[in-house]
Amino acid sequence: MAFIDLKEVSKQYGSRRVLANINLAVEEGEFVCIVGASASGKTTLMKIVAGLVAPDGGSVTIGGQAINGFPRFASIVFQNYSLLPWFSALENVRLGVESAFPDWPAAKQKEQAKRYLDLVGLGNAHLKRPGQLSGGMRQRVAIARAFAVEPRVLFLDEPFGALDALTRATVQQELARLCDEQKPRATVLMITNSVDEAILLSDRILALGRRVSGKDAATLSKAAPVTLARPRAADLLMHDEGAVRVRAQVTDLLTSGASKNRTGRRVTAVVATAAPVEVCPE
Amino acid sequence: MKMLVKNFLLSLVGIALLLGLWTFLSGNVAKDLPSPFKTWQDSKLYVLQPWDKRGEMDQGIGRMTFYSLVRVAKGFSLAILIGTPLGFLLGGSPLLARMFDPVMQVLRPISPLAWLPLGLILFRQSEPAALFTIALCSMWPTVINTMQGVRSIPQDYTNVAKVLRLSPWKRFTKISLPATLPYMFTGYRLSLGLAWLVIVAAEMLTGTPGVGGFLWQEYNSLIYSHILLCILTIGVVGFTLDRLMGVAESRLRAA
Numbered sequence: 058m059a060f061i062d063l064k065e066v067s068k069q070y071g072s073r074r075v076l077a078n079i080n081l082a083v084e085e086g087e088f089v090c091i092v093g094a095s096a097s098g099k100t101t102l103m104k105i106v107a108g109l110v111a112p113d114g115g116s117v118t119i120g121g122q123a124i125n126g127f128p129r130f131a132s133i134v135f136q137n138y139s140l141l142p143w144f145s146a147l148e149n150v151r152l153g154v155e156s157a158f159p160d161w162p163a164a165k166q167k168e169q170a171k172r173y174l175d176l177v178g179l180g181n182a183h184l185k186r187p188g189q190l191s192g193g194m195r196q197r198v199a200i201a202r203a204f205a206v207e208p209r210v211l212f213l214d215e216p217f218g219a220l221d222a223l224t225r226a227t228v229q230q231e232l233a234r235l236c237d238e239q240k241p242r243a244t245v246l247m248i249t250n251s252v253d254e255a256i257l258l259s260d261r262i263l264a265l266g267r268r269v270s271g272k273d274a275a276t277l278s279k280a281a282p283v284t285l286a287r288p289r290a291a292d293l294l295m296h297d298e299g300a301v302r303v304r305a306q307v308t309d310l311l312t313s314g315a316s317k318n319r320t321g322r323r324v325t326a327v328v329a330t331a332a333p334v335e336v337c338p339e
Numbered sequence: 340m341k342m343l344v345k346n347f348l349l350s351l352v353g354i355a356l357l358l359g360l361w362t363f364l365s366g367n368v369a370k371d372l373p374s375p376f377k378t379w380q381d382s383k384l385y386v387l388q389p390w391d392k393r394g395e396m397d398q399g400i401g402r403m404t405f406y407s408l409v410r411v412a413k414g415f416s417l418a419i420l421i422g423t424p425l426g427f428l429l430g431g432s433p434l435l436a437r438m439f440d441p442v443m444q445v446l447r448p449i450s451p452l453a454w455l456p457l458g459l460i461l462f463r464q465s466e467p468a469a470l471f472t473i474a475l476c477s478m479w480p481t482v483i484n485t486m487q488g489v490r491s492i493p494q495d496y497t498n499v500a501k502v503l504r505l506s507p508w509k510r511f512t513k514i515s516l517p518a519t520l521p522y523m524f525t526g527y528r529l530s531l532g533l534a535w536l537v538i539v540a541a542e543m544l545t546g547t548p549g550v551g552g553f554l555w556q557e558y559n560s561l562i563y564s565h566i567l568l569c570i571l572t573i574g575v576v577g578f579t580l581d582r583l584m585g586v587a588e589s590r591l592r593a594a
Contacts, residue, residue: 109501127502139495143517152513156503 058121060085060244061106061210066115067274068101075101077274079115081263086242090255091277092307093265098275099248100214102265106246107133107212119210131210132157132203136218138195140187146198147183150174150205157206173205174198177231193224197231204235211236213247217254225254226291233258237287252307256300257289264310278310373564381564396548396556400572407538407549408576410466414473415534419527422478426485426526427515436486447479451537455544465545469538476537480529488522489515521592528584535577550576 059082066079075098083089093099104110106117108124117124119131127133132153140149150170158166174183177197187195196216203211216232217225236245236258248265249255255262264278285299294300358375365374373381382400384391389401429436451472458468496518500510542551550569557565 107502109498127504129504131502133502135495135498137495139499141496141499141514141517144513152505153503156505156509 058118059083060087060120061246062116062118063106064116066102066105066112066117068098068105068110068113069274074274076105076112076276078276081106081277083244083246085244087261088236088242088245088247088259089280090259090262091246091248091265092250092252092255092262092311093248093275094250097265097267099250099265103212103214103246103248107131128210130208131212132206132208133212133214134196134199134203134216136215138187138192138199138219140195140198140202142187145184145186146174146179146190146201147171149187149198150202153202154205169205170201173201176204176235177201191224192220193228196220196228200228200232200235204239207239208243211243211245213245213249215249216247218250229254229257229291230288233288252304252311253291253294255307256283256285256294256303257291259283262303262307262310264307266311278313281306281310371563373567378564378567381562382568385565385568396553398548398553400550400553400568403548403550403553404572404576406547407542407551410469410542410547410549411473411531411534411538414470414538415477415531417470417474418478418530418534419481421474422481422526422530423485423523425478426482426523427489427519429482430486430489430519431515443479443482446475449476451476451540452544455541459545465547469541469545469547472541473534473537477530477533480533481523481526484522484526484529485519488519491522492518521588524584524588524591528581528588531580531584532577535573535580539573 061081061083063079063081066076067074068076079102081089091099091102101110105112106119106124108117108127119128140146141152144152147167147170150173151166154161154166154169158169161169171183174180177200179194179197179201182190182194187198190198196219200216213232217228220228236242245259247255247258252262260283262281262283265275266278267273267275281303283303285294285297285303361372362374362376365372365377385400389399389404391399392402429439454472454475455468458471459465462468462471492515496514500514505513538549539551539554542549543555546552546555550572554566554569554573557563557569
């Protein structure tokens, strides 16, 4: 059995069917990306896997155990930072460390929080509150908080969605570096609406969309493997032969549903967002 | 800065106009109304020697105000000590909120004048009856605002509590309390204003020394100037209390 295992998961809100027949197997240490348009049910799927929302049907297991609430060894980065505005960056990270390692002495917890803030380049912003930080810096704090608990599973819910293109590129590279440096590698499940972002970071990409005509619930496509060597540079990916092939494949996965789809408008919107070239200043 | 000076001058003009109207009314329309000048003449002793105590009901205005403020502080503390936890409880539980909403809506508009006799029956003494009345009348804004604050804690923060698996106590101290604090202080400010309104009524009915008690006594002694002195004092103190709470509130919002 795979480390993260979803079998026939379905969810509906009232009479609206959001997800159906979701099967997903993620191996330990793998980085899997789910790409889909907004309102395609991505966030619902993420919440189900993370144990924040219960599915109506099917099963979710992580490490062989059925999930019951947010897993103890996991952490998550939300799109909208989700930092507590009344705490400094350091206190925000420390709150995560405290609850993950309650047995550690206070000094060690603080040390851990500091170390991870330094790792994301916020060495001189420990005492700033989120309100005093830019969007990119806030998301770095959120990423530091997620990594500081040394998670075995990392959920990323459109973590770069609120950032401008330039900031996004640097934070993406930082996240990739943190993932590479972690030993052993955490199992990562990321959802995004950017195909390029998925290619940059993941081992495997799946598309989520409404693909069976007459049915309005979203299902997962088959996977497109990404076998490019790491670290990956965003500007190289634009021309790399392998990357171009993957991009075409993912675009096809997204649109093959759209052609048969009553509400194809939403799915085609994804292809449009996949096109812009992101510049990496490094 | 220029704006501040301008505003200050404008408010001086407003005060002068009011004094003018007052003088006109006391001279021409309402002959029983003491003019500003007569009010000052009669009240000078009480204002210039505010801490004098010549008798139980014959004390300087500062001393009288102090008695009232102490009483308000006690009643107000009682109100927020009961109101804040009640607000958290009702805000956290939709079931309880629905259960007690009608009760609250009925109790809220009851005048202090109606509560006081009940307090006198229950406690048989004027002091606890006054505190009972202040607390009962002034706690509602605290309850309602705290409740509102708890209800409007953003989903983001409750998600943080979930994914960090915070204990219920930590969830309260690290998330619910700081998120609700600005709402609580809005409630406190409104409650304090109400408490100050209630004190005057409570003192008038119980005849205890304080601004309200003094006012009623001077009415019975036909010294009308002192009624005006009391009214002005009540206004100025109420305004000051509101401003002080306003400062505390805005500090909190800025933080």
